[in-house]
Amino acid sequence: MKKLQTFLFIGLLVLVLSGCSKDIKSVSSEAAEAINVSEYFPPIGMTKTYFQYGADGEKLESIETVNLSVNSDGPDTVYTHNTGGLVTDTMKEYIVSEESLRNIYVVNVTRKEEVDVVELANKPEWDKNDPDKSVSYMTATDLTMEVPAGKYDNVIEVTTVIPDDIKGRKTMHYYAPEVGLIKTVFVFEDGDEFTFSELKSAGMMDE
Structure with a gap:
């Protein structure tokens, strides 16, 4: 429990992912380049609910909405608004x-x-x-993964590390087409895994 509390505290406080790059095997260049990244971001108007699991076993819910930002002096962008969960009220463009x-x-x-x-x-x-000079690796494609929201095909696994972290910790993110992030897993230095968040539901706002 202590190691989980320490991991969560560091990750949430500085919003970084820790890890060690050795022994990480990425997919081939051909497999990575075949991915259309835009297909792995949720569409504008989608609302997603996540379960987030705390260090003391609590289960919290966070809600993410996806919106369009129209810019007069540059390209239009999209932004997400997250409320609830362990890090409340965050907007990202x-x-x-x-x-x-x-x-x-x-x-x-x-x-x-x-x-x-x-x-x-x-x-x-x-x-x-x-x-923190983190490095990410695409470590798997074409996965099938089941989370509370359902079963998803063609899932991408991304493993993120900090090369200078000698403890070998890492974070794994899983993305599904037309939905985006569906699961986040922390991996400790001894190989133990902890699911930090997973998708509970996803749907368009007008549904």
Whole structure:
């Protein structure tokens, strides 16, 4: 329990993912480049509910909505608004393309700033461009995964690490087509896994 509390505290406080890059096997360049990243971001108007699991065994719910931001001086972007859960009331603005998903602005209780964090790319490996110099790897494609919201095919697994972390911890994110993130798993230095969040439901706002 203590190691979970420490892991969650660090991850939520600084909003980073920790890990060690050794022994991580990514997919081939051909498999990664075949992915259209824009298909792995939820459509505008979707509302998603997640279960988030706390260090003391509590189960909280967070709600994410996806909206369009129309810009007069540049390309239109999309943004997500998260409420509830362990990190309440967060807004993130994104640029979504076939090649990458980039978080360009963050607003929450601790920060309000421009960023340029690459959350997903159609590459076997990429720098996230966050303050901790995290590196992400596309470690699997074409997975089938079941979460409370249902069963999803063609799921992508992304493993993120910090190369300088000698303890070998990592975080694994799973993305499904037309829905986006469906599950987040922390992996500790001893190999134990902890599911931090998983998708409870997803649907369009007018449904």
